Amino acid sequence: MDSQVLQYTAEIRMVDEYDIVVFGGGPTGCTAAIQAGREGARVALVEKNGMLGGTTTVASVNFPGLFHTRLGRQIIRGIGWEMIEETEARGGARLQDFSIPYEPKQHPKHHIWLNRFIYATVLDDFCLAAGVQLRLHEMPVDIRIDKESGKHIVVLAGKSGLSAVRAGKLIDATGDANVAGMMGYATEQEEHVQPGTLIYHMTGYELGQVDKAELRRLAGEALAAGTLLGTDFCNPREEPPFWRELEGAGGNRNHIAGIDGSTSEGKTQAELKGRAALLRAYKFLRTVPGCENLEIDYVASECGIRETKRVVGERRISGLQYKTGFRWPDAVCYSYYPIDIHQHDNNSIDIRPLEDGIVASVPYGALIPQGSDHLLTAGRCISGDSEAHSAYRVQASSMATGQAAGAAAALAVRQGISVREVDIGELREMLVKHGAIVPD
Known part of the structure; x- marks a missing residue:
């Protein structure tokens, strides 16, 4: 048009x-x-x-x-x-x-x-x-x-x-x-602004039943398949993906990249990308032994914008x-x-x-x-x-x-x-x- x-x-x-x-x-x-x-x-x-x-x-x-x-x-x-x-x-x-x-x-x-x-x-x-x-x-x-x-x-x-x-x-x-x-x-x-973060909280999992090696293996497969992105979790080299989130009482450390929160259109994309990232994390984690009953019991109403x-x-x-x-x-x-x-x-x-x-x-x-x-x-x-x-x-x-x-x-x-x-x-x-x- x-x-x-x-x-x-x-x-x-x-x-x-x-x-x-x-x-x-x-x-x-x-x-x-x-x-x-x-x-x-x-x-x-x-x-x-x-x-x-x-x-x-x-x-x-x-x-x-x-x-x-x-x-x-x-x-x-x-x-x-x-x-x-x-x-x-x-x-x-x-x-x-x-x-x-x-x-x-x-x-x-x-x-x-x-x-x-x-x-x-x-x-x-x-x-x-x-x-x-x-x-x-x-x-x-x-x-x-x-x-x-x-x-x-x-x-x-x-x-x-x-x-x-x-x-x-x-x-x-x-x-x-x-x-x-x-x-x-x-x-x-x-040109590249800092990413946002969607705050959420998880519950319903048994940390003692989560094997780090298995978590790392499953995450590697999901990353290779594209069902999980590297910005969906905190990834220190010495620990497997999502371990800090699980160990930290269900807190999150994601990055919602490629957004411009200064416009309504950009903020809309931030919200959509944030929820999509959380859905990927949710679906993946429920495949991990010890996390079969994992639930998202809280999610912020807005994606937090840094820049x-x-x-x-x-x-x-x-x-x-x-x-x-x-x-x-x-x-x-x-x-x-x-x-x-x-x-x-x-x-x-x-x-x-x-x-x-x-x-x-x-x-x-x-x-x-x-x-x-x-x-x-x-x-x-x-x-x-x-x-x-x-x-x-x-x-x-x-x-x-x-x-x-x-x-x-x-x-x-x-x-x-x-x-x-x-x-x-x-x-x-x-x-x-x-x-x-x-x-x-």
């Missing part, structure tokens, strides 16, 4: 007006919205799902990190940490002793397990307490400037159709730079600057996660921890798309190269950039200025007032 352009006119009702609209209700967007709301801004939080938490809840990556260095120094606190502490207070988190050092590349020891439901209720309550209006089950479809007010008109698609809201400042916390792209700001994307698009920002974080702890003059938060590159064509991971004493910083300019006066970004779509992105994309760092974006937007609204004109000293003071740790 030839490409066609459908032109139509629709009356879209203006339903509300806000100082700030935040897009994306994950840890990044929630932290941004709460920070701006606590500073008195009228804030809306637009989220496509019916539950807040994003990757933590709907993709079941419910083990955020890193808030502390390997040697126990806390480098991320603020609103994101408040949410962790409240989740623990409600019985939904396990905080370990962060003063106990771990060996390099053993950083998951400092990840924090969260109960997804309890965490989601904390996000609900924190947002509502800050006066944030939650707009769940909605997505932006168009953003334009209102010539009369100079503000943005945001057209939202929801279950009842299209509606519009007016806003002064916007924050893109979608993780995929969707809003930045919609507004025409430059973005970048690697898509990043904005081209006023500043751009390089892998070298991240690894050497370069101190940006406009630094607003720290990040400590190691370089963590999941390979696109196999199931291996390139992990390069920061050296002891090195802590990376994130500049405010990386949150600002080039030339932007009214839009900020936060989370994994801030400006940086692919190497730096592999580290700062994680939840703890995203919470920190989310809080910085929320504070900056609140200051810009209050003072009637561009987001590029926000005074770094005032921004840091506001962040510290709300418990954040900012670089000296």
Whole structure:
């Protein structure tokens, strides 16, 4: 069919007006919205799902990190940490002793397990307490400037159709730079992005009856026949396929490769490929002695996405600057996660921890798309190269950039200025007032 352009006119009702609209209700967007709301801004939080938490809840990556260095120094606190502490207070988190050092590349020891439901209720309550209006089950479809007010008109698609809201400042916390792209700001994307992962849990098998040699033999046959792919499981050389998944109480370590989670079409392919990979694993494992009664008792509702698009920002974080702890003059938060590159064509991971004493910083300019006066970004779509992105994309760092974006937007609204004109000293003071740790 030839490409066609459908032109139509629709009356879209203006339903509300806000100082700030935040897009994306994950840890990044929630932290941004709460920070701006606590500073008195009228804030809306637009989220496509019916539950807040994003990757933590709907993709079941419910083990955020890193808030502390390997040697126990806390480098991320603020609103994101408040949410962790409240989740623990409600019985939904396990905080370990962060003063106990771990060996390099053993950083998951400092990840924090969260109960997804309890965490989601904390996000609900924190947002509502800050006066944030939650707009769940909605997505932006168009953003334009209102010539009369100079503000943005945001057209939202929801279950009842299209509606519009007016806003002064916007924050893109979608993780995929969707809003930045919609507004025409430059973005970048690697030819081969990191693969996604579909979280699942297995039960019903007898590990003591699984023979490693037989598991290796059967997996070899399945791989040769094409009924199993090498990205469907973790495959350390010293162990047979799926052994770590079975031994690890039914957890998973798959790679869903060749996907672009920044578009609806790409995300659809991610979901289809993820479920197909899990079905291959399920069918294979039930042929293994000891796993005949294996069941999949949980699967996340979404495939977790690691990498898509990043904005081209006023500043751009390089892998070298991240690894050497370069101190940006406009630094607003720290990040400590190691370089963590999941390979696109196999199931291996390139992990390069920061050296002891090195802590990376994130500049405010990386949150600002080039030339932007009214839009900020936060989370994994801030400006940086692919190497730096592999580290700062994680939840703890995203919470920190989310809080910085929320504070900056609140200051810009209050003072009637561009987001590029926000005074770094005032921004840091506001962040510290709300418990954040900012670089000296």
